Amino acid sequence: MAERSPWAEDRARAIVDDHRAMPGALLPLLHALQEEFGCIDEPAVPLLADALNLSRAEVHGVVTFYQDFRRTRPGRHVVKVCRAEACQAVGAESLLDHVKRTLAVSEGETTPDGAFTLEAVYCLGNCALGPAVMIDDTLHGRVGPARFDALAKTHRAEDPA
Amino acid sequence: MSTPRVFIPRDAAALSVGADAVASAVRAEAEARDLAVEIVRTGSRGLLWLEPLLEVEGPDGTRYAFGPMTPEAVPELFEAGVPAPDTAHPLALGPTEAIPYLADQHRVTFSRCGIIDPLSVADYRAHGGFAGLDRALTMTAEEICAAVTDSGLRGRGGAGFPAGRKWDTVRTAPGETKYIACNADEGDSGTFADRMLMEGDPFLLIEGITIAGLATGATEGFIYMRSEYPHAITTMRDAVALAEAEGWLGDGIHGTDRRFHLHVRVGAGAYICGEETAMLESLEGRRGQVRAKPPLPALEGLFGKPTVVNNVLTLAAVPDILAFGPDVYATFGVGRSRGTQPFQLAGNVRRGGLVEVPFGISLHDLVYRFGGGTASGRPVKAVQAGGPLGAYLPEHLFHLPKDYEAFAAVGAMVGHGGLVVFDDTVDMAAQTRFALEFCAIESCGKCTPCRIGSQRGVEVIDRIVAGEDRDANLALLDDLCTVLADGSLCAMGGLTPQPVRSALRHFPEDFDRPPHTGTARQAAE
Numbered sequence A: 001m002a003e004r005s006p007w008a009e010d011r012a013r014a015i016v017d018d019h020r021a022m023p024g025a026l027l028p029l030l031h032a033l034q035e036e037f038g039c040i041d042e043p044a045v046p047l048l049a050d051a052l053n054l055s056r057a058e059v060h061g062v063v064t065f066y067q068d069f070r071r072t073r074p075g076r077h078v079v080k081v082c083r084a085e086a087c088q089a090v091g092a093e094s095l096l097d098h099v100k101r102t103l104a105v106s107e108g109e110t111t112p113d114g115a116f117t118l119e120a121v122y123c124l125g126n127c128a129l130g131p132a133v134m135i136d137d138t139l140h141g142r143v144g145p146a147r148f149d150a151l152a153k154t155h156r157a158e159d160p161a
Numbered sequence B: 001m002s003t004p005r006v007f008i009p010r011d012a013a014a015l016s017v018g019a020d021a022v023a024s025a026v027r028a029e030a031e032a033r034d035l036a037v038e039i040v041r042t043g044s045r046g047l048l049w050l051e052p053l054l055e056v057e058g059p060d061g062t063r064y065a066f067g068p069m070t071p072e073a074v075p076e077l078f079e080a081g082v083p084a085p086d087t088a089h090p091l092a093l094g095p096t097e098a099i100p101y102l103a104d105q106h107r108v109t110f111s112r113c114g115i116i117d118p119l120s121v122a123d124y125r126a127h128g129g130f131a132g133l134d135r136a137l138t139m140t141a142e143e144i145c146a147a148v149t150d151s152g153l154r155g156r157g158g159a160g161f162p163a164g165r166k167w168d169t170v171r172t173a174p175g176e177t178k179y180i181a182c183n184a185d186e187g188d189s190g191t192f193a194d195r196m197l198m199e200g201d202p203f204l205l206i207e208g209i210t211i212a213g214l215a216t217g218a219t220e221g222f223i224y225m226r227s228e229y230p231h232a233i234t235t236m237r238d239a240v241a242l243a244e245a246e247g248w249l250g251d252g253i254h255g256t257d258r259r260f261h262l263h264v265r266v267g268a269g270a271y272i273c274g275e276e277t278a279m280l281e282s283l284e285g286r287r288g289q290v291r292a293k294p295p296l297p298a299l300e301g302l303f304g305k306p307t308v309v310n311n312v313l314t315l316a317a318v319p320d321i322l323a324f325g326p327d328v329y330a331t332f333g334v335g336r337s338r339g340t341q342p343f344q345l346a347g348n349v350r351r352g353g354l355v356e357v358p359f360g361i362s363l364h365d366l367v368y369r370f371g372g373g374t375a376s377g378r379p380v381k382a383v384q385a386g387g388p389l390g391a392y393l394p395e396h397l398f399h400l401p402k403d404y405e406a407f408a409a410v411g412a413m414v415g416h417g418g419l420v421v422f423d424d425t426v427d428m429a430a431q432t433r434f435a436l437e438f439c440a441i442e443s444c445g446k447c448t449p450c451r452i453g454s455q456r457g458v459e460v461i462d463r464i465v466a467g468e469d470r471d472a473n474l475a476l477l478d479d480l481c482t483v484l485a486d487g488s489l490c491a492m493g494g495l496t497p498q499p500v501r502s503a504l505r506h507f508p509e510d511f512d513r514p515p516h517t518g519t520a521r522q523a524a525e
C-alpha cells in the first residue's frame, strides 16, 4: 500500500519542478502527483496549468479523460477486478458481483472502513489465468470468490488497527 | 560439484499464482539442509497453466520442469539431497523442451523468454543478444530498411502494415529530429505477449527499438506502456537503465559514435491510447483523442516530427531478422503473412499460454492441439480472435489458417494474436452487448456514431433480448453497425461491428430466446 500524504503545496511544487522540463510532461506529472497524494487534488490543476503554460480547462480535460486519475483519495487498498472478455469466459461477472456484495460497494466506491476502493478494469494481461484481480500493484490469478475473500481478509489484517 | 541451479519465473502471471512463495520455499529448504542452491528468476516459458513452473538444471544443462508448483511440494524436490531432475516427484514433467506444447512451437521472438535472467546483459549476450544491433551498426540506414522489407515483417499491433515500408517513409522524410514510439499499450483482452516479452526479455525490445533508430535516423525513442502493467514497467525501466550503464543505449552505442536515448512512459487507463495517433497525443500530454490521417505519423507524428510507431512484437522481431538475415525469417509463414506470430490462448481454455508458430496454423490446432479445449471440459462454443474488436468465430470456421488475408476474407482479423475461448454456457447476446458497451466506455468521443451509436446499440440489444419488436430492432442494430463501420474515424468505432455482426450471424439462436428463459450458463449451474 502506498503512503498517501495530504495535499502539500511545496511538495507538489517540488514534484512539478522535477518533471516540467520533460517533453509531454503532463501525464508523468499527474502520475507522480497521484503517487504522492493518492489523487489529483483541486489545487493541483492551477499549479500544473501555470507550470506547463496550459489553461486550467486543458489540464482539467486531461485529468478527466483518463480512468486512472482520481479526484478523491482512495481507500487503503485499490482492488481492480478485470471484466474483459477472457476473464468473462471464466466467470469474471459473477466474481465482480461477489466482490460488490461482500464489500458492499459499487465500482468507484470505497468501503466505509476505508480499507478498499473497488474499480472495474479491462484486462490486466493475465488472460490465461483468469479471473484476474489486482490489489494495489500486485496481480492475482484464478481468483474465485473464496480466494477473493481470503485476499481481502489478509489485506485487512495487515492494516494498522 | 557446481552449485545446483533452480529456475523460477518472475513474470507477473507466474507471480499471480504464487511463484514468489515457491521461491521462498526453495530458499528455506536449501537453508534448512545447509545447501547452496542458486535460484535464477526468469521470465515465463509461456506454459501458463503450469505456472508456477519450476525448473531444475540437470548435469548436462538440460532443464527439467515441475509444475504447477506449490510451496508444499518443494521439500520433495530435495528427496535425493539436492534438487534433482530425475526424481519421481508427483509434479515432474520431464525435460521442459520436450513438453509437446513447447516442442511443437517455433520460438523466434520468444526464444530466450523463460530461459535467461531478464535483467542480465551478460546472460542476454551469452544467448545471442545484441547480435542484430552489432550487425546493424555496420549497415547503412537504407540497408537496414531493405532487410526489414525483404523479411516480409508486418505490424503485429493489429493492422499488419509492412514494417520496412513504414521505416523507409520515416528514413526519407525530411527533418533532423525523428522519433521511435513503441506501442506497448496492449489493451486487447486475451493478449499478454507484449507484457511477457517486456518482463522476460526486455533487452530484445531495446535492441529492436535501437535498430529502428539506426534505420531511420531517429535518436530518441519512447515506449508507451499501459499502467495496468506495473510489474512490466519496473522491469522495462530497470532494463533501460542497465542498457545505458553497459553502453547499449545513450551516446556511443557499443563503442561507436552512434547514439540513441530511450524513455519509458506510462498510459493512464484508456484503451483508445493503443490507437497510434491517440497514443501520440497522450505522449504529448493531451487527451488521448484520435487524429485524422493524413498526415501519417511517419511524416508528422510525435511533436509533429516523423515517427515510427510499431508494436512491441514488431520491433522485437527485428534483431533476429538482422542477425540471421531476412531470407531466414521469410521462410516461415504463408502467403503475405511471413514469419512467426506469438499467439495467445486465453479465456476458458485448458492449456492457456503463449504459442509462437509460423503463420498458417489453423485455429483448430491452436484451440485443441495446443489449448486442449475448454478448461471447464464443456464444448467450445466460440473463439473471439484478435481482441475486443475481433469477430466471434464458431467451430465450423476453425479450419481457417491464421493468415491476415484468410481472416479478413471472413470478416475477422489476426490482430495482436489473442484468442479467447468460450464454452457453451456463453450467451452471445450478452457478449454483443458488452462489445457495444465497451465501445461506448472507451470511445475517445470524436465521432458521433462511436460515442452515441454504441450506447444506442446497447439499448437496442436490451430490447431484442427482452423480445420487444425483435425484427425491427435487429434491423436497427444492423443499421447502427453500418453507420459505425462507415462513419468512424478509427477502428474503435469502425470495427466494433465485427464482434456484433459475427455473433448475430453465427449464433442467431442466442438472440431469439423467449424472454426470461435464462441462458445456458444459468441452466448449467
Ligand SMILES: Cc1cc2nc3c(=O)[nH]c(=O)nc-3n(C[C@H](O)[C@H](O)[C@H](O)COP(=O)(O)O)c2cc1C
Pocket: B154, B155, B156, B157, B158, B159, B160, B161, B183, B184, B185, B186, B187, B188, B271, B272, B273, B274, B275, B276, B277, B309, B310, B311, B312, B314, B315, B490, B491, B492
Ligand atoms: C482502438 C485501437 C486500439 C489499438 N491498440 C493497440 C495496442 O494496444 N497496441 C498496438 O501495438 N497497436 C494497437 N492498435 C494499432 C495501432 O493503431 C497501430 O496500428 C500499431 O501500433 C502500429 O504498429 P505495428 O505496425 O507494428 O502493428 C490499436 C488500434 C486501435 C484502432
Ligand code: SF4
Pocket: B272, B290, B442, B443, B444, B445, B446, B447, B448, B450, B451, B488, B489, B490, B491, B492, B493, B494
Ligand atoms: S471511432 Fe471512436 S475512438 Fe475512433 S476517433 Fe471516432 S470517436 Fe474516437
Ligand code: FES
Pocket: A082, A083, A084, A085, A086, A087, A088, A122, A123, A124, A125, A126, A127, A130, A132, B189, B190, B191
Ligand atoms: S481479460 Fe482479464 S486479464 Fe485479460
